[in-house]
Amino acid sequence: MEYRIVALEVLEANLIAPTQNLPKEIIFQFDVNLEHRWNTDDNILIVVTSVAIYTNDKKNTLAKFKTNTVYKIEGLASHVDSANQKLNLPTDFILDLNETAISTTRGSLFSFLRGTYLHNAVLPIINQTIPVQ
Secondary structure, three states: OOEEEEEEEEEEEEEOOOOOOOOOOOOOEEEEEEEEEEEOOOOEEEEEEEEEEEOOOOOOEEEEEEEEEEEEEOOHHHHEEHHHOEEOOOHHHHHHHHHHHHHHHHHHHHHHHOOOOOOOOOOOOOOOOOOOO
């Protein structure tokens, strides 16, 4: 399938001050969620990537970050079941789109956190086994 990234949008970028100093050997916890939205008239598929960063016990939220990775996919309408609001793209293709969206978000998040107390909170590489649809 022919596709390309046409935009990256930062929707949310919140840094939340911790209530106490963080330990030097902190292990950050990440929640990553993906959502797919589409506009078949314009052949646009958007992968919304939401990331929350927590302390290792998940009691304190330290940051929230959300992006849109916008793709132009030729012939997208033929892969959408409008009646059921379901996307019917090949699994490998969805995994590629998701991985690209996560990687792009990782870079944007790293840039946002640079120079802050969360400078070392680098979103790890995520190995997807099942696409989120």
